[in-house]
Amino acid sequence: MDVRGRGARQGRLVAAVAAPLLLMAGTLLAEALQPPGFDPLDATLSDMASLDAAHREVMTGVIIGMGAWFAVTGWWLAVVGKAGRIMLGAGGAACLGIIAYPVSEDAVPLQHFVFATLAFSALSLWPVAGMRRSVDAPWPVRPAAAITVSAVLCVLSAWFTVTVTREAGMGLPEHILAVIQVTWPSVVAFASRDRPRAAAAPSPGRREYAEQAR
Structure with a gap:
């Protein structure tokens, strides 16, 4: 591998470590900056980026990241x-849509609800949508791991939905859900870090030429 390719791979691994740390550290900071009486177990990430939140720029930056x-x-x-x-990229775009239409104490814009639904759906289902059955595929991409992770994420999403309808206890399932959603791409990145690029198969013309040369 050349220096340029090695540098790109190392940069990806650094990002794979930084992304979960950004979420966890940023969330803790945003919670600490909220006024007395704030309960993170009853608040969503969107609440900490709402128009009424204290220092909303912290959680806004986390969600953008x-x-x-x-x-x-x-x-x-x-x-x-x-x-x-495609679903992973769509989930990322939906996160930006969530920030574009922030909630407030008085209202939840329809656009925010739509983008949040798209984000949770895409980021929960991309592992099973992108799984590979090849024995050469990294273990997180194979059916057993991919189906398991998507199932866990879907269960957490359902739990979060129930808490939202009850307007109580939303923070815990969403925090767990967000950490897994951010961390799983990092797991895939590290599991595939040493995989060499597959060599291109020779074209029929080149194969025939090689046989004649023998």
């Missing part, structure tokens, strides 16, 4: 099937 991470990994995680990569 998450969206960028999903979009970038959807582009360069070549070991993932095409459908999964």
